[in-house]
Amino acid sequence: MEYKIDHHGAQATIRFQGDITFSENYTFRRMLSDVSAGKYSACTFDLSGVSMIDSAGLGMFLIAKENADNEGWALQVTGATGHVADMLNLTQLSKILNQA
Amino acid sequence: MATSSKSLPHTASQSIECDVYSAKILVVDDISLMRDLIGDCLTGAGYRTVLFASSGEEAIKIAEQEPIDLVILDIKMPGLDGFEVCERLRKNPLLKSLPILVQSADEKPEQRAKVFRSGATDFVSKPINQPELLARVRLHLEKSFLIESLTQYQQNMEQELMLAQDMQRLILPQRKAIASFEEIFDVKIETEYEGTAALAGDLWGIWQQSPSSLGMYLLDVSGHGVSAALNTFRLHAIMDRFRDEKADPGKFMESLNAVLCDALPTGQFATMVCLVLDVDTGQLSYAGAGAPRPVIMKEGGGLSLLHTEGVPLGISIDSKYETKSEQINPGECILCYSDVFIEAKCDDETLLGEAGFLSMVTAAKEASCSQGLVHTLVSAFNERFGPSHPDDMTAIALHRIQR
Incomplete structure (x- = not known):
C-alpha cells in the first residue's frame, strides 16, 4: 500500500494505492500520524486505487475513524469499487466511514 | 518519601557479553610455543576454558567428543593439515556452524580463497596479532551465540504456536x-x-x-x-x-x-x-x-x-x-x-x-x-x-x- 496526501488549506485527500491488508499496519499508522500532524479539518480517503482490503484493513479504517472523532476532523471515504466496495457494503462500514 | 530502585532489564547483549568468556575454545597447533602464546592471550583476556590439540587428528577427536564453541586452527601441520580438519569438521552436521578461525602466514588471495572453501569461518594472520585475534574471537563467539539464541527462541515459539x-x-x-x-x-x-x-x-x-x-x-x-x-x-x-x-x-x-x-x-x-x-x-x-x-x-x-x-x-x-x-x-x-x-x-x-x-x-x-x-x-x-x-x-x- 502506498498513499499520497494532497491538501488545499485544511481539506486533505489521501489517495491510496495497492492492497490494504494486515501487513500494511505500519504504513497505515504512519499515514495517520501524517494526517494528525497536518491538523486538517476534513480528510477524504480516496480508495479508487485500492483493489483489495482484508479484515485487518477494515480495522485500520475504524482506527482512522476513531482518530478523526478524537482529533476533531471529518472523515469521508470515496472511490471504492469492486471487492473494496463489496466489503464496505457487506460489513456496512460504508455508513460508519461516511462513504460518499 | 519512599524510594525504590529497579535493576535494569537483563538485555540479550549483556547476556551474550557474559557468555563469551565462558565459551570453550579449542586451539590447534603443532608448535607448543604457539599453543601457549594463543592460550595465554585468551586466558589473559578473560576466557576461562581453553583446550589444546597438537595435531589435526587430536582436534577432530576433541571436537567430536565435547561441545566446542570456537576453534583456532593452524593451517600447516604434519598429518592432517588445517584444510582437511576444516573439511572433516564441516561434514559433521553438529559442527556445521562451529566458528573456525584459521591462522596462516600465507596471505595470498588464492590461499585465503582455499581457506574459506575448506569451510573456515574467518582468517587470522600469523604471526599472531593479539588485539586482532581477540577481536575476531569475540566477534565470532557473539555472532554464534546470538544465532544459537535466536534459533532456540524460534524453536520455542514454533512449539508454542x-x-x-x-x-x-x-x-x-x-x-x-x-x-x-x-x-x-x-x-x-x-x-x-x-x-x-x-x-x-x-x-x-x-x-x-x-x-x-x-x-x-x-x-x-x-x-x-x-x-x-x-x-x-x-x-x-x-x-x-x-x-x-x-x-x-x-x-x-x-x-x-x-x-x-x-x-x-x-x-x-x-x-x-x-x-x-x-x-x-x-x-x-x-x-x-x-x-x-x-x-x-x-x-x-x-x-x-x-x-x-x-x-x-x-x-x-x-x-x-x-x-x-x-x-x-x-x-x-x-x-x-x-x-x-x-x-x-x-x-x-x-x-x-x-x-x-x-x-x-x-x-x-x-x-x-x-x-x-x-x-x-x-x-x-x-x-x-x-x-x-x-x-x-x-x-x-x-x-x-x-x-
Missing part, C-alpha cells in the same frame, strides 16, 4: 459430536478447516437447539496471529453466557456484540453468521454480521445467497442484527465459508470474488460424488491457488438428506 494451534482445534466441533448431530437431524455435515502457518481467527460451532432444530455459527476475528487467536478463545467463552438466546440468531448476536464492544479495542472485530435450522418445518432462521454470504443450493440445482450484510461484532453498540428466514428442504444444502475463498488472487491479480467463488461451487457440485462437495471444492481451490493461503480456510456444508 503448535500447542496453541492444537488448542484451537480442540474448541472446534469434533467428528464424534458432528456424527451424532447427523444422526439426530438426518443431515450430512461436511467440514474443512485449515489454519494459517501462525494462528487462526476462524471459529465455528454447532449445537442442538431443540429436539427438531440444529444451530451453527461461523465467525472470523479480524487480523491474524496471536491477537486474533486469543479473541477466538474469548468469543468461544463468551458464547456460553448466552446459551439461552441462541434460538434467535439476531438476539444472540446482539448480546455478543454488546460484550465485544466493551472487550475489543478499536480496529478489532468479528464477522459472523449464525443460523438455526428446524428440520421438521425446514425453516432456517439466521442473522449476519458482515460474514461472507452463505450459499443455498436448491434442489433444482440453482444457487442463492443468504443476506449476512451487517456491522461486524465489536464495532458499534448501536448495531442491530435482524433474524431472517429461508426455507431449506430435504435435498438442499447450506454452505458457509470464510473470506479466504473470495479474497484469493487469480493469475491476473484480480480477486476471485463472490461471483468467481460461486462458479467454483457450481463446478464442485457437478463434480462431487462420493468425495463430497466441500472436499471437491477445497481440492479445486487448492489446485488453482496453491495449498498455502494468507488466511484461515473454513468451509462447512450442511446437507438435508432426501429420503
Whole structure:
C-alpha cells in the first residue's frame, strides 16, 4: 500500500494505492500520524486505487475513524469499487466511514 | 518519601557479553610455543576454558567428543593439515556452524580463497596479532551465540504456536459430536478447516437447539496471529453466557456484540453468521454480521445467497442484527465459508470474488460424488491457488438428506 496526501488549506485527500491488508499496519499508522500532524479539518480517503482490503484493513479504517472523532476532523471515504466496495457494503462500514 | 530502585532489564547483549568468556575454545597447533602464546592471550583476556590439540587428528577427536564453541586452527601441520580438519569438521552436521578461525602466514588471495572453501569461518594472520585475534574471537563467539539464541527462541515459539494451534482445534466441533448431530437431524455435515502457518481467527460451532432444530455459527476475528487467536478463545467463552438466546440468531448476536464492544479495542472485530435450522418445518432462521454470504443450493440445482450484510461484532453498540428466514428442504444444502475463498488472487491479480467463488461451487457440485462437495471444492481451490493461503480456510456444508 502506498498513499499520497494532497491538501488545499485544511481539506486533505489521501489517495491510496495497492492492497490494504494486515501487513500494511505500519504504513497505515504512519499515514495517520501524517494526517494528525497536518491538523486538517476534513480528510477524504480516496480508495479508487485500492483493489483489495482484508479484515485487518477494515480495522485500520475504524482506527482512522476513531482518530478523526478524537482529533476533531471529518472523515469521508470515496472511490471504492469492486471487492473494496463489496466489503464496505457487506460489513456496512460504508455508513460508519461516511462513504460518499 | 519512599524510594525504590529497579535493576535494569537483563538485555540479550549483556547476556551474550557474559557468555563469551565462558565459551570453550579449542586451539590447534603443532608448535607448543604457539599453543601457549594463543592460550595465554585468551586466558589473559578473560576466557576461562581453553583446550589444546597438537595435531589435526587430536582436534577432530576433541571436537567430536565435547561441545566446542570456537576453534583456532593452524593451517600447516604434519598429518592432517588445517584444510582437511576444516573439511572433516564441516561434514559433521553438529559442527556445521562451529566458528573456525584459521591462522596462516600465507596471505595470498588464492590461499585465503582455499581457506574459506575448506569451510573456515574467518582468517587470522600469523604471526599472531593479539588485539586482532581477540577481536575476531569475540566477534565470532557473539555472532554464534546470538544465532544459537535466536534459533532456540524460534524453536520455542514454533512449539508454542503448535500447542496453541492444537488448542484451537480442540474448541472446534469434533467428528464424534458432528456424527451424532447427523444422526439426530438426518443431515450430512461436511467440514474443512485449515489454519494459517501462525494462528487462526476462524471459529465455528454447532449445537442442538431443540429436539427438531440444529444451530451453527461461523465467525472470523479480524487480523491474524496471536491477537486474533486469543479473541477466538474469548468469543468461544463468551458464547456460553448466552446459551439461552441462541434460538434467535439476531438476539444472540446482539448480546455478543454488546460484550465485544466493551472487550475489543478499536480496529478489532468479528464477522459472523449464525443460523438455526428446524428440520421438521425446514425453516432456517439466521442473522449476519458482515460474514461472507452463505450459499443455498436448491434442489433444482440453482444457487442463492443468504443476506449476512451487517456491522461486524465489536464495532458499534448501536448495531442491530435482524433474524431472517429461508426455507431449506430435504435435498438442499447450506454452505458457509470464510473470506479466504473470495479474497484469493487469480493469475491476473484480480480477486476471485463472490461471483468467481460461486462458479467454483457450481463446478464442485457437478463434480462431487462420493468425495463430497466441500472436499471437491477445497481440492479445486487448492489446485488453482496453491495449498498455502494468507488466511484461515473454513468451509462447512450442511446437507438435508432426501429420503
